[in-house]
Amino acid sequence: MQRKKLNIGLFGFGCVGFGLYQVLERTPTLNATIKTICVKDRHKQRPIPADRFTYHKEDILGDKDINVIVELIDNADEAFEIVSAALRSGRAVVTANKKMIAEHLAELIDLQRTHGVPLLYEASCCASIPILRNLEEYYDNDLLESVEGIVNGSTNYILTKMASEGLSYDAALKEAQQKGYAESNPLLDTGGFDAKYKLLILAAHAFGGILKPSEIFNAGIDRITPLDQQYAREKGLKVKLLARAFKKEDGTVSAFVSPHYIAPTDRLYNVDDVYNGVTLKTVFSEDQFFSGKGAGAYPTASAVISDLSALTYDYKYEYKKVNYYEHITYSHDTLLKVYASSQSDYQADVAAYFEEVWEQFSNGRQCYNIGTISLGNYARLYAEKPVSLIVIDRHTTGEEVLAGVDIEALVATP
Amino acid sequence: MQRKKLNIGLFGFGCVGFGLYQVLERTPTLNATIKTICVKDRHKQRPIPADRFTYHKEDILGDKDINVIVELIDNADEAFEIVSAALRSGRAVVTANKKMIAEHLAELIDLQRTHGVPLLYEASCCASIPILRNLEEYYDNDLLESVEGIVNGSTNYILTKMASEGLSYDAALKEAQQKGYAESNPLLDTGGFDAKYKLLILAAHAFGGILKPSEIFNAGIDRITPLDQQYAREKGLKVKLLARAFKKEDGTVSAFVSPHYIAPTDRLYNVDDVYNGVTLKTVFSEDQFFSGKGAGAYPTASAVISDLSALTYDYKYEYKKVNYYEHITYSHDTLLKVYASSQSDYQADVAAYFEEVWEQFSNGRQCYNIGTISLGNYARLYAEKPVSLIVIDRHTTGEEVLAGVDIEALVATP
Numbered sequence: 164m165q166r167k168k169l170n171i172g173l174f175g176f177g178c179v180g181f182g183l184y185q186v187l188e189r190t191p192t193l194n195a196t197i198k199t200i201c202v203k204d205r206h207k208q209r210p211i212p213a214d215r216f217t218y219h220k221e222d223i224l225g226d227k228d229i230n231v232i233v234e235l236i237d238n239a240d241e242a243f244e245i246v247s248a249a250l251r252s253g254r255a256v257v258t259a260n261k262k263m264i265a266e267h268l269a270e271l272i273d274l275q276r277t278h279g280v281p282l283l284y285e286a287s288c289c290a291s292i293p294i295l296r297n298l299e300e301y302y303d304n305d306l307l308e309s310v311e312g313i314v315n316g317s318t319n320y321i322l323t324k325m326a327s328e329g330l331s332y333d334a335a336l337k338e339a340q341q342k343g344y345a346e347s348n349p350l351l352d353t354g355g356f357d358a359k360y361k362l363l364i365l366a367a368h369a370f371g372g373i374l375k376p377s378e379i380f381n382a383g384i385d386r387i388t389p390l391d392q393q394y395a396r397e398k399g400l401k402v403k404l405l406a407r408a409f410k411k412e413d414g415t416v417s418a419f420v421s422p423h424y425i426a427p428t429d430r431l432y433n434v435d436d437v438y439n440g441v442t443l444k445t446v447f448s449e450d451q452f453f454s455g456k457g458a459g460a461y462p463t464a465s466a467v468i469s470d471l472s473a474l475t476y477d478y479k480y481e482y483k484k485v486n487y488y489e490h491i492t493y494s495h496d497t498l499l500k501v502y503a504s505s506q507s508d509y510q511a512d513v514a515a516y517f518e519e520v521w522e523q524f525s526n527g528r529q530c531y532n533i534g535t536i537s538l539g540n541y542a543r544l545y546a547e548k549p550v551s552l553i554v555i556d557r558h559t560t561g562e563e564v565l566a567g568v569d570i571e572a573l574v575a576t577p
Numbered sequence: 578m579q580r581k582k583l584n585i586g587l588f589g590f591g592c593v594g595f596g597l598y599q600v601l602e603r604t605p606t607l608n609a610t611i612k613t614i615c616v617k618d619r620h621k622q623r624p625i626p627a628d629r630f631t632y633h634k635e636d637i638l639g640d641k642d643i644n645v646i647v648e649l650i651d652n653a654d655e656a657f658e659i660v661s662a663a664l665r666s667g668r669a670v671v672t673a674n675k676k677m678i679a680e681h682l683a684e685l686i687d688l689q690r691t692h693g694v695p696l697l698y699e700a701s702c703c704a705s706i707p708i709l710r711n712l713e714e715y716y717d718n719d720l721l722e723s724v725e726g727i728v729n730g731s732t733n734y735i736l737t738k739m740a741s742e743g744l745s746y747d748a749a750l751k752e753a754q755q756k757g758y759a760e761s762n763p764l765l766d767t768g769g770f771d772a773k774y775k776l777l778i779l780a781a782h783a784f785g786g787i788l789k790p791s792e793i794f795n796a797g798i799d800r801i802t803p804l805d806q807q808y809a810r811e812k813g814l815k816v817k818l819l820a821r822a823f824k825k826e827d828g829t830v831s832a833f834v835s836p837h838y839i840a841p842t843d844r845l846y847n848v849d850d851v852y853n854g855v856t857l858k859t860v861f862s863e864d865q866f867f868s869g870k871g872a873g874a875y876p877t878a879s880a881v882i883s884d885l886s887a888l889t890y891d892y893k894y895e896y897k898k899v900n901y902y903e904h905i906t907y908s909h910d911t912l913l914k915v916y917a918s919s920q921s922d923y924q925a926d927v928a929a930y931f932e933e934v935w936e937q938f939s940n941g942r943q944c945y946n947i948g949t950i951s952l953g954n955y956a957r958l959y960a961e962k963p964v965s966l967i968v969i970d971r972h973t974t975g976e977e978v979l980a981g982v983d984i985e986a987l988v989a990t991p
Contacts, residue, residue, distance in 0.1 A: 453867055454865070465720065469715050
């Protein structure tokens with residue numbers, strides 16, 4: 164079998180771009196070279212000679228010698244411009260930009276079909292974990308029931324610090340920022356938006372439905388209180404931010420992002436720090452578990468390398484489930500077991516959103532309610548009250564209740 | 578994309594065969610039906626009507642309507658006859674028979690090339706974990722450094738029982754046999770042979786070298802003593818049977834099967850009962866971890882289903898590393914950190930095999946030595962003395978010592 168030679172035009176030269184540059188030097192058999200690198204800032208110090216760079220995207224997009232575009236810039240709108248122009252020009256593209264993909268997935272699939280060129284983006288979900296390729300190639304049948312996991316490294320680092328060192332959310336966030344694990348504006352991570360973009364991509368490859376970001380409800384970790392942490396400690400649980408998509412008994416799929424209390428028997432319990440972990444449940448084989456570093460220059464660059472390698476064999480996503488399962492519908496009417504903490508004044512207000520309240524605690528200042536709540540009411544409660552919500556049992560997929568909730572109206576934008 | 582219709586001839590109708598039959602009924606979009614099932618025993622009670630069975634393999638091999646053979650029988654020699662005849666007749670084959678593949682891998686690759694038909698065998702390694710597909714498709718570059726893991730469910734079940742309930746090896750084995758997790762003649766599992774066959778297959782897809790079973794040293798779990806378990810308890814470790822293949826600094830690869838003491842910080846520590854777990858280390862992305870049920874009718878059948886699904890898209894193993902890395906050589910000269918227990922009388926004899934002894938313990942009846950030993954001397958010691966050997970630190974790949982050991986002369990056959 165003849166491997167195609169790759170002549171790469173690279174957009175962006177941050178951590179991941181430079182990581183890719185270094186990893187490519189260690190993979191001589193890949194038969195891929197970076198011809199041109201396009202960056203924005205002319206004055207930034209670069210770790211490689213200045214003559215490797217251009218500041219004009221046309222120097223890549225207009226170069227007939229370049230047959231692959233790797234897009235590793237931050238800005239999702241600019242990234243979409245570059246990626247769609249590259250696909251229209253008949254070039255294969257590899258990208259790591261989850262926000263861009265999540266916002267434009269249907270369009271990007273159309274562009275690939277129309278122009279007959281592949282777009283690969285394994286690095287966009289869980290960096291080094293080959294989850295998309297597995298969903299696409301290995302779990303391409305009727306048996307997949309759920310894809311759920313810890314898909315954001317920054318928030319997992321913050322939660323790990325809160326649990327292991329008893330830090331407050333603010334102190335843990337500050338430490339994560341100092342270590343470079345969280346942005347100076349951290350809301351994309353801490354608000355669960357980054358996890359939601361990844362979930363949208365995972366769900367498309369797992370179940371075939373292409374959602375809009377506004378159709379997936381996301382709660383973040385930024386409301387977690389010392390009371391919530393105390394509850395975790397006393398019960399021997401950990402708080403983890405999970406992205407979940409699962410098939411329900413009626414065949415519809417639920418997808419949302421929320422903090423969860425996780426028990427030690429759960430595979431995700433030991434996924435700490437910046438690691439990511441994903442479980443896939445199939446009808447016949449119980450949980451499959453994948454974990455690995457979910458962020459960082461080299462893990463992300465390694466995923467880009469595997470995509471480049473796949474391009475040398477003309478690999479493309481077939482979007483098998485998008486093609487075969489167009490009947491999949493998403494539903495927000497799942498019943499969840501939820502812990503909701505707030506100031507004690509709000510206890511009755513909060514309880515009113517629940518289907519059923521099983522336990523109540525108050526110390527006169529803070530309180531919690533535990534019981535069942537529909538995903539729709541969860542989203543409403545999260546939007547309307549100063550409350551911290553943590554799902555208690557991820558293994559309950561719940562029954563149908565309260566149909567017809569308009570999640571879109573409740574989902575915030577970052 | 579048009580999916581090919583699969584008309585299956587199935588050999589064998591034990592647990593996995595019946596599991597496959599049931600799983601196929603739940604995967605209508607797969608477009609695969611079992612036309613004929615060939616079994617040996619005419620008098621065995623079957624869970625489906627007798628007219629579905631034949632007792633003549635020619636009823637399948639000679640049927641032009643059948644385009645896929647699924648081989649799920651126990652006997653490795655008969656399996657090889659069936660599989661090679663099927664490949665020669667131009668039929669795609671799916672098998673789960675690790676012993677057969679390990680003994681004939683080079684021939685089977687040749688048959689696939691000569692006759693232009695695929696042989697898939699994901700179910701042969703770690704059942705439900707898609708490890709071969711990942712090695713073949715995702716880790717197909719220069720960066721993979723090691724593939725190591727718990728790949729045998731029976732022994733892991735026995736070791737888990739020994740650790741959690743303080744059972745002796747014999748008592749735990751008996752319980753495993755009663756539960757159907759171990760054969761009445763358990764040596765294939767307990768002696769580490771099954772793990773070795775899987776390791777041979779994993780190493781071929783990971784590094785491209787095709788070894789013979791006799792070239793891989795395997796120690797089993799059947800020598801583990803109460804003293805070894807006490808050591809594990811006191812140090813907070815677990816004993817796990819690991820199959821390991823890793824690239825050394827000189828570019829050669831070491832491959833062997835041995836009990837290991839595993840620390841709680843190791844991802845494999847929590848892989849208990851019949852679960853399997855595999856870690857892949859790459860130069861740039863640290864450990865990737867995969868786990869799932871490693872045995873059982875449904876997990877194995879699910880892997881067969883994924884292979885069948887891949888056949889509908891004309892998937893085949895490209896053996897990319899066999900093609901690109903023919904220069905890979907295997908070496909047995911790795912230095913290991915090893916704990917060796919025996920009767921106290923043997924302490925000096927055993928110590929003589931070590932490069933260096935760091936710790937010695939004796940209570941007058943039993944003793945242990947801890948130190949460094951070459952893999953060659955480990956194999957020699959295992960063959961020559963009544964000793965229980967447990968590798969202490971799987972994260973040490975060691976230096977080169979004592980070149981030129983003839984492992985083949987030391988490796989037992991089951």
